Amino acid sequence: MTNNGYFHWIAIPALVLVMVLPGCSQASNAEDGSNQERAENLIRMAGKSFAGGNFRKNADLLKEAAATDPQNIRVWWKLCEAYQLTGELDLAVKACEQQLSLHPSSSSHNGLGLVYLAKKDSAKAASEFEKAAANTDDQSYYSNYVWSLLESKQYERAIPVAQRLVELNKNDPHELKTAYHWLGIAYYEDRPERQSARICSTCIRQELFYG
Numbered sequence: 001m002t003n004n005g006y007f008h009w010i011a012i013p014a015l016v017l018v019m020v021l022p023g024c025s026q027a028s029n030a031e032d033g034s035n036q037e038r039a040e041n042l043i044r045m046a047g048k049s050f051a052g053g054n055f056r057k058n059a060d061l062l063k064e065a066a067a068t069d070p071q072n073i074r075v076w077w078k079l080c081e082a083y084q085l086t087g088e089l090d091l092a093v094k095a096c097e098q099q100l101s102l103h104p105s106s107s108s109h110n111g112l113g114l115v116y117l118a119k120k121d122s123a124k125a126a127s128e129f130e131k132a133a134a135n136t137d138d139q140s141y142y143s144n145y146v147w148s149l150l151e152s153k154q155y156e157r158a159i160p161v162a163q164r165l166v167e168l169n170k171n172d173p174h175e176l177k178t179a180y181h182w183l184g185i186a187y188y189e190d191r192p193e194r195q196s197a198r199i200c201s202t203c204i205r206q207e208l209f210y211g
Contacts, residue, residue, distance in 0.1 A: 039069035043078065055085040066095075073103045080111055089119045106132045110141055113148065122152035133161075139168045139175065146182050155190035162186050 042065035076099035083092035113128030129145035
């Protein structure tokens with residue numbers, strides 16, 4: 001009887017544990033839902049502050065939203081932009097990096113690259129813009145990439161990127177002139193003896209043709 005009682009005593013706590021765990025899971029899910037809703041409310045409030053020109057309050061509200069729901073992808077890119085508006089560029093980098101960890105994408109790399117440009121770190125910006133342009137033909141990403149390469153004096157690397165930008169903008173006369181201009185700069189700085197005259201003559205023809 002002692003053995004039966006012993007085994008009966010062991011079984012009861014095991015049953016209690018099985019019964020308690022689902023309850024813990026439900027409470028956790030409810031808390032997650034509450035945090036997500038609160039974070040979304042904070043994001044909406046931040047948007048109103050932004051529209052009213054109160055960039056400091058906008059950043060503070062988004063910071064609170066990020067702390068409330070750290071898995072919210074939207075709050076991190078908004079916070080990245082918010083910190084740029086307040087001039088807190090190191091915090092902007094961290095926010096962009098957090099967004100990248102949650103949602104790696106061309107737009108995320110482009111956003112981080114823009115922060116590095118604001119920090120006047122053209123080399124790191126170029127690295128991010130390269131990743132942004134890797135799987136897309138978005139002209140804006142290529143424009144940022146070329147510009148950052150020129151700013152960081154990576155002229156040889158800038159040449160093929162500028163050539164690609166020329167191809168992408170062949171149906172846009174205004175942007176095409178800019179692309180040729182950047183290509184001319186890259187050639188001039190990298191190969192002044194041979195190529196710059198040819199490229200610049202092309203730029204002049206573009207100017208004469210399109211006005």
